[in-house]
Amino acid sequence: MRQLFELCGEDRDICFSPYVWRTRMMLLHKGLEFERVPLWFLEKEPLAPANSKTVPVLNDNGTWVMDSFKIARYLDETYPEKPLFGSETALNQAAVLNTWTTKNILMPIFPMLVADIHAVLDAENAAYFRKSREGFLGKTLEEAQSPRDEMLPKFGKSLQDLRTILQETPYLSGQAPAWFDYAVFGTLMWPRVISNFEILAEDDVLYAWREKMLDLFDGHARKAKLAY
Amino acid sequence: MRQLFELCGEDRDICFSPYVWRTRMMLLHKGLEFERVPLWFLEKEPLAPANSKTVPVLNDNGTWVMDSFKIARYLDETYPEKPLFGSETALNQAAVLNTWTTKNILMPIFPMLVADIHAVLDAENAAYFRKSREGFLGKTLEEAQSPRDEMLPKFGKSLQDLRTILQETPYLSGQAPAWFDYAVFGTLMWPRVISNFEILAEDDVLYAWREKMLDLFDGHARKAKLAY
Numbered sequence: 195m196r197q198l199f200e201l202c203g204e205d206r207d208i209c210f211s212p213y214v215w216r217t218r219m220m221l222l223h224k225g226l227e228f229e230r231v232p233l234w235f236l237e238k239e240p241l242a243p244a245n246s247k248t249v250p251v252l253n254d255n256g257t258w259v260m261d262s263f264k265i266a267r268y269l270d271e272t273y274p275e276k277p278l279f280g281s282e283t284a285l286n287q288a289a290v291l292n293t294w295t296t297k298n299i300l301m302p303i304f305p306m307l308v309a310d311i312h313a314v315l316d317a318e319n320a321a322y323f324r325k326s327r328e329g330f331l332g333k334t335l336e337e338a339q340s341p342r343d344e345m346l347p348k349f350g351k352s353l354q355d356l357r358t359i360l361q362e363t364p365y366l367s368g369q370a371p372a373w374f375d376y377a378v379f380g381t382l383m384w385p386r387v388i389s390n391f392e393i394l395a396e397d398d399v400l401y402a403w404r405e406k407m408l409d410l411f412d413g414h415a416r417k418a419k420l421a422y
Numbered sequence: 423m424r425q426l427f428e429l430c431g432e433d434r435d436i437c438f439s440p441y442v443w444r445t446r447m448m449l450l451h452k453g454l455e456f457e458r459v460p461l462w463f464l465e466k467e468p469l470a471p472a473n474s475k476t477v478p479v480l481n482d483n484g485t486w487v488m489d490s491f492k493i494a495r496y497l498d499e500t501y502p503e504k505p506l507f508g509s510e511t512a513l514n515q516a517a518v519l520n521t522w523t524t525k526n527i528l529m530p531i532f533p534m535l536v537a538d539i540h541a542v543l544d545a546e547n548a549a550y551f552r553k554s555r556e557g558f559l560g561k562t563l564e565e566a567q568s569p570r571d572e573m574l575p576k577f578g579k580s581l582q583d584l585r586t587i588l589q590e591t592p593y594l595s596g597q598a599p600a601w602f603d604y605a606v607f608g609t610l611m612w613p614r615v616i617s618n619f620e621i622l623a624e625d626d627v628l629y630a631w632r633e634k635m636l637d638l639f640d641g642h643a644r645k646a647k648l649a650y
Contacts, residue, residue, distance in 0.1 A: 282596035283508050287515045290583045294522055355518045368510035 195229070196221075199241055199251040202232035203314030207419040210311065210387040212300055213262040215415070216380030217250040220266055222411040223376065224273050228252075235319045262380075263292045266373055278373040288373055298352045299381045303393065306342040306349075309335040310389040314421045342391060349393065353400060360399045364406070371410065379407040383415060390422040423457070424449075427469060427479040430460035431542030435647040438539070438615040440528055441490040443643070444608030445478040448494055450639040451604065452501050456480075463547045490608075491520045494601055506601040516601055526580045527609045531621065534570040534577075537563040538617040542649045570619060577621065581628060588627045592634070599638065607635040611643060618650040 198218060201211035209215070209232060221228050233240060233249065244251040246260035252268070259268045267285070270278050279285040308327055312320050312335050324335060331338045356378065359366055366374040382404060385393050394401040408416040426446060429439035437443070437460060449456050461468060461477065472479040474488035480496070487496045495513070498506050507513040536555055540548050540563050552563060559566045584606065587594055594602040610632060613621050622629040636644040 280511050281509050282591065283512045283600060283602070284515060286587045286591060286594060286596055287512060287519055287602055289587050290522060291515055291518060293583050294518060355521050359514045359517050363510065363514060366514060368514055372511060374511070374515055 195253070195255060196226060197231050197253040198228045199231045199233055199249050199253070201249045202234065203421060204234075204316035204319070205314070205419070205421075206232040208314050208387060208421050209418065210314070210384055210421070211249055212303075212381040212384040213248075214250045214380075215383035216262045216376050217252065217265050219376040219380055219407075219410070219415070220262075220269055220278055220373070222414055223278065223371070224269055224276055226269075226273065234316070236322055262377075263289070266376075278376070280367070280372060284367075284373070288377075291374060292377060295377045295381055299378060300384075302345065302349045302352065303381070303385055305331065305338040306345055306391060306393065307339065307385050307389040309339040310391070310421070314388065346393065350395075350398075357399050360403050365403070371407065375407060379404065379415070383418065386420070387418055388421050423481070423483060424455060425459050425481040426456045427459045427461055427472075427477050427481070429477045430462065431649060432462075432544035432547070433542070433647070433649075434460040436542050436615060436649050437646065438542070438612055438649070439477055440531075440609040440612035441476075442478045442608075443611035444490045444604050445480065445493050447604040447608055447635075447638070447643070448490075448497055448506055448601070449480075450642055451506065451599070452497055452504055454497075454501065463543070464550055490605075491517070494604075506604070508595070508600060512595075512601070516605075519602060520605060523605045523609055527606060528612075530573065530577045530580065531609070531613055533559065533566040534573055534619060534621065535567065535613050535617040537567040538619070538649070542616060574621065578623075578626075585627050588631050593631070599635065603635060607632065607643075611646065614648070615646055616649050 198214070198221065200209045200214045200218075202209050209230070231240060238247050241247060241249070241251050241260070243253070244258035244260040248260070250260070250262055250265060252259045252265050254268075254272070259265045266278050279288060308331070312323055315323055328334055356366060363369060365371045366378060382393070385391065394404065426442070426449065428437045428442045430437050437458070459468060466475050469475060469477070469479050469488070471481070472486035472488040476488070478488070478490055478493060480487045480493050482496075482500070487493045494506050507516060536559070540551055543551055556562055584594060591597060593599045594606060610621070613619065622632065
């Protein structure tokens with residue numbers, strides 16, 4: 195039995211965690227079947243066997259692995275076919291790019307959709323989310339999100355190196371999608387599922403790349419239930 | 423004839439450009455002979471055939487290439503043996519890591535040694551350097567450099583992912599040094615050549631790694647002339 199523990203809204207079909215989306219795409223890349231276990235923010239008990247308080251958590255027939263990067267490494271070690279990294283060099287470099295993706299994509303996106311995340315939660319989880327995130331942001335969720343139009347240009351600039359790559363190869367990892375594609379794309383599924391606020395322009399090469407990623411695995415990500 | 427155009431102090435044996443050091447190490451990695459052409463900041467004429475105003479510039483038998491990352495790619499395309507990148511995935515990822523290295527290593531180091539750079543230049547180049555860099559920094563070189571002890575902890579933290587890598591493999595690129603090692607190490611040769619201010623602690627795994635890098639190619643980098 196293979197289970198992927200996910201984060202969900204009040205509607206358990208609204209799966210929006212950027213790190214879970216990375217992992218989901220990597221499991222699909224490997225061609226591994228899995229059962230989704232969608233959890234609310236406050237449902238921590240099912241993650242205890244992995245000694246984790248955050249998703250994603252993978253239960254692979256009794257082997258529990260937490261953290262999307264550790265899961266990616268585990269998958270390549272355990273199921274070497276269809277590698278996610280492809281070489282030790284690429285794996286080593288990915289350790290830096292994993293943090294890069296968080297700092298340059300996830301963190302800048304966060305304030306742009308933080309009130310929209312709140313809106314998909316039930317009352318109890320919404321209260322928890324508001325209290326913890328407003329403490330982190332130092333302002334209300336609505337204050338944080340309202341200037342999102344003005345945040346887009348700086349965010350767009352931080353993606354410039356990705357565009358440079360896509361001018362030469364169809365995917366971030368080269369001729370075919372692999373770890374870096376799923377790391378970036380998974381992060382972009384977060385705003386896509388949660389919010390109708392579009393963070394990429396239609397003429398952006400990243401927009402076209404995201405379309406291709408949405409089509410992978412029989413359009414798996416394109417079929418994701420949206421919150422709006 | 424193969425020429426590498428470098429940046430130097432009044433003493434033309436003091437070669438300190440971080441980007442030049444990357445390139446020098448990559449040429450050694452490839453086992454390619456080259457003649458060094460050390461230039462002062464204000465000596466731009468020799469770079470004109472490459473349409474460049476900055477070093478490194480490589481003249482490879484009449485093929486002129488500028489920019490350390492472009493030179494790295496050129497070297498792998500032209501001399502495929504002993505690859506610097508090793509795979510298209512690693513090359514694509516390197517495009518992001520190249521900027522990462524500038525932002526997380528080069529830029530934080532810059533204020534820590536900016537007055538020491540000034541000290542190795544002749545009067546005319548020193549005046550140019552002071553004027554342009556003080557404009558960029560918004561303060562005097564001495565004011566920028568003086569709190570360098572306090573800058574070290576934050577700088578050290580930004581290298582954490584590199585330490586994680588080195589806990590598992592001897593080099594940043596894996597079992598043997600390659601592009602990412604030279605990119606980071608070349609940047610660290612800048613403070614080493616210019617300043618007696620030590621930016622790594624002796625018990626830092628990066629310190630031990632740098633020692634190994636200094637030993638490569640018959641201790642080439644270790645033999646570099648120091649400014650102090």
